[in-house]
Amino acid sequence: MSTFFAEKLKHTFSYQDFNQMVRELVAQGKTTGPVQSEAMLHYTELNLKRMTRLDKTAKLQPDLAEMLGALQRNYIWLVISEGWCGDAAQIIPILNAMAEASPKVSLRLILRDEHLDLMEQYLTNGARSIPVLICLDADSLEEIGFWGPRPLMPQKMVMDNKESHELSHDELVLELQKWYNKDKTLSIQQELLRCMEKWEADK
Numbered sequence: 001m002s003t004f005f006a007e008k009l010k011h012t013f014s015y016q017d018f019n020q021m022v023r024e025l026v027a028q029g030k031t032t033g034p035v036q037s038e039a040m041l042h043y044t045e046l047n048l049k050r051m052t053r054l055d056k057t058a059k060l061q062p063d064l065a066e067m068l069g070a071l072q073r074n075y076i077w078l079v080i081s082e083g084w085c086g087d088a089a090q091i092i093p094i095l096n097a098m099a100e101a102s103p104k105v106s107l108r109l110i111l112r113d114e115h116l117d118l119m120e121q122y123l124t125n126g127a128r129s130i131p132v133l134i135c136l137d138a139d140s141l142e143e144i145g146f147w148g149p150r151p152l153m154p155q156k157m158v159m160d161n162k163e164s165h166e167l168s169h170d171e172l173v174l175e176l177q178k179w180y181n182k183d184k185t186l187s188i189q190q191e192l193l194r195c196m197e198k199w200e201a202d203k
Contacts, residue, residue, distance in 0.1 A: 002141035005078065005134075008118055009141075012078065012108035015096040022083040023048060032083040033113040040084045043173075047089035054093035058185050060101060064193045071104040072200060074138035080112050080119055080148075081131045086173055087150045088131040090180040094188050095133065106138065124149055125159070133192075135199055144199045151187040154179050 013021060022044060025031055031044040060068070077095060081088040092109070099107035112119050112130050122132045132148035149155070154176050161167050167175065 005136055005141045005143070008110060008115060009076070009078065009108060011115065012110045015092065015099075015107055015109065018081075018092075018109045019048070019051065025083065032111055043084045043086060047083065047086060050086075050089040051093050054090070054185070055096075058094050058097055060094075060097055061186065061189050061193075064098070064189045065101060067193055067196055068098055068102040068105070071102055071196070073104065075105050075144070075199070076136040076138045076141070077105060077107045078134040078136055079107065079109050079131050080115070080122065080134070081109050082112050085130050086177060087129075087154070090177075090185075091131055091148075091150065091188055094185045095192075098189075098192065122146060122148070124155075129158075135195070144202055145195060147192065147195050150176075151183070151191055153183075153187060 022032065026041065026044055026048065029041060030036055031040045033040070077099065079088075079092060079095065081092060096107055099105040110118065112128060116128075119128050119130075119132075122134065123129075124132075129149035132146060134146045135144045136142065137144055150158070157176060157179065158172065161172050
């Protein structure tokens, strides 16, 4: 698997380069992935605004910042994403803030639809849901664990709606964004804190 990940890492972006690439596509009236539509472009434009806002406003919780400062291993966080993904726009900025807070963490982004062989290994109930964070040992490139595609509560909202079909896709997207705005990245931070505690212990 380390050879597989080594090859995939050749096709990754830094957070800054990912943002720049998406902005350049939007300027051309495009987004990432094979589906090019007004709706997907609209989602991507909204996501850029959300990411910019979160870059400025998201604050790491003290217990998470302490954990990041005490990491012993070197990690690569390989995140499967796309520019149009609303969940990714709420999650990746805080992952970037976490990576910036620790020299032990390198954040790399990869496009889902250009690497379906990777995505197929991290399906959520059979679906290609993103973002997915794959935690790799930076030295061996072996997988330590993974997290995603979203915190537990919004994931429950998505799964419940699959059963009930109560909300349309657009209505569900709106409800998810309301949840993220109210939560202010706290659930993401706490879930990743628990993951890091496990990853650090798994030596």
